Amino acid sequence: MKILEDVGNGATGFLEYAGGLANLSAESGTFVGRMRIRLAETFSQAFTLGVQSTSIVLLTSLFTGMVISLESAVQAVQFGVGDLVGGGVAFISARELGPMLSAVVVAGRTGAAIAAELGSMVVTEQVEAIEALGLSPVQMLVVPRLLALMVMLPILTVFADIVSVLGGMWLAQTVAHISHDVFIQSARQAVSLLDVVKGLSKAVVFGAIIALVGSYQGLGTRGGAAGVGRATTGAVVISIILIFITNFVMSFLLYGYSG
């Protein structure tokens, strides 16, 4: 009986969370649809959440591109397919690793920051004060963060894709003597503009997930400083899980079986 009770409680909790998140998404979407957007705050969040994440995203992308190249270049040359390394690195970066790695890094940095900031505002009654002033916390706090990340994450992903390919190209020449021309030629043949656009469409969705989960966790904070800590951890963990699941679903829908 205890097991059934636990399963029941878990299912109820999950449905409550999913419902709450869907509700927050719908409410945010309504404000965006009605163009009730606080532009100055949105730009400010774009800087804080997006621009300030640039270095960490570029750094992780650079080393990821380099490690893919490192793992594949020498073997590829041995098997006489060194001219495919550029295509492999660019293909993986544009379609999967660029959007997903950027999203995971941004989830760790800004998802946590959003949850912590909004959580602190809840425990210091600032969110309640917004409501008491006849304003909407969703419009004031969630919508600017949502739009900022939906715009900034694809931009970061473009830079991540480029840096990843450049890192891979440098390493391919260094360890396997694959020339830049061969590498670039291979990359251009393997990746179409549509692949890049599909990758960026994933980044838009990931940006929304990070902002909405961070905001939902933050606004649902209970219990002072400990509650803020729980909200922050939850924001990162749930965002990353949702990013992985969504990435699989989107890859399946966008690329299907054919690739």
Place this chain on the structure above:
Amino acid sequence: MRFARIENVSVRFGTRVVLQNLSLDIAEGAITCLIGLSGAGKSTILRLLNGLRRPDSGHVFVRGVDVCCMRARDLVEFRRKIGFAFQFAALFDSMTVGDNVALPLREHTKLSAEEIDKIVMTSLESVGLETAKDKLPSELSGGMLKRAGFARAVVTNPELVLYDEPTTGLDPIITHVLTDTIVRLRKQLNGTAVVISHDLQSIFAMADYVAMLFEGAIIAYGTVDELQHSSNPIVQQFLQGSEVGPIPL
């Protein structure tokens, strides 16, 4: 005359009953102080009055309109007529004091920047904070924070101002200043105020009516004089701050 009426209201937090069949009238043009033990549900009453919290049962009428039945859009409109000074001021820490006070005007009116600036200055002057306009909340002392919270609460000339423990944790001089400020602001606005306080001296100085909350219900209501002469042993124990009496420790 009655400004608001809380009628047979019950509120629960989980399994804990905070208010049970509570009824209370808020007199128009007066300062009503709510007293009671910590955690008795006084802050919940303030949140019921501006619709931040809906009761599990019962009704809250403000100017004859049932707040509990309001649609979200009407509630937003309704809250613009009610000022709320929070216990810890709840100023937005990313904004200056001036921007905090200006926010409701910027959001709810079509006044020009110059007009808003003028009203903000007047509001800050009314609480003696005209020099703090460009400061961040983190640069203010506890008393200044509370006064900045007052300025934001009254900047739209609300009909009702709710003060949640405005003097808690402050020294006697600042407490005196804040008490005077509440009385002065009520007169300036020609409105109604509800104040939660544990500071009996302050309550005696400002209250037109006092309501005492105990175990989820109002057990005493009247003027300061009536309350001081109440025969209710719970009221007497509370006013005397005595450990001995019917209130369980």
